[in-house]
Amino acid sequence: MSEEKLEDYTIKYLDFNEKICYDGSQIQSLYTYEHYNVPGNSVLIFRGDMKLTPKEMLDLKDILNEFHLAKVLISSDDAIHFIVEEFDVQPPNLEIMYYRLRILTIVVIESLVEKGVNLIQRKGTDIYVNGKKLNVGIATIGGNSGKIHFGINISSDGVPNHVQAIGLKEIGFSEEELLSFAISVAKKYVQEIDKVKHDIVKTRVIK
Helix, strand or coil: CEEEEECCEEEEECCCCCCCCECCHHHCCCHHHHHHCCCCCEEEEEEEEEEECCCCCCCHHHHHHHCCCCCCCEEEEEEEEEEEEECCCCCCCHHHHHHHHHHHHHHHHHHHHHHCCCCEEEECCEEEECCEECEEEEEEECCCCEEEEEEEECCCCCCCCCCCECCHHHHCCCHHHHHHHHHHHHHHHHHHHHHHHHHHHCCCCCC
């Protein structure tokens, strides 16, 4: 388990050999502070499976459209998980968090392109490679923070049968590249948010 400070964020990344299941509890407010003693703006990175029943899901549209397809609607045997928590907007604003989720999505796409991945398509915050779904993503807010979960499949194993999925290893990533890729994505995301804040402080307002 290691961490890096970047701007006013802490990027905490866990050992990828110690896998943790993403079950929805990690998107609760102050999770990274409570479990890893990281207060303030943070990006937590870990690896593990993913299992969400409709009870743990936050996207009502997906629940209503897909509840009849499987008992577990979101699942994967192996994925990289990003848990973003941000306190800079008070009170927390769900619209802003969805904008930031889209920024994270675009950062991931740009990082894939740099890796040489082709045939990428974005539908909202979903990334498709060669027509197959690579990730899941959700934004939400609590009483004092905004939160994002972004999960990227490492393999397509364990994904619900009704989803055509793909994983990082199936598009050319080696085991050794996974953690460095995840850390790079987190840093680029933080830098993008920081650039927005710099744009704000240098811009005159209209009268």
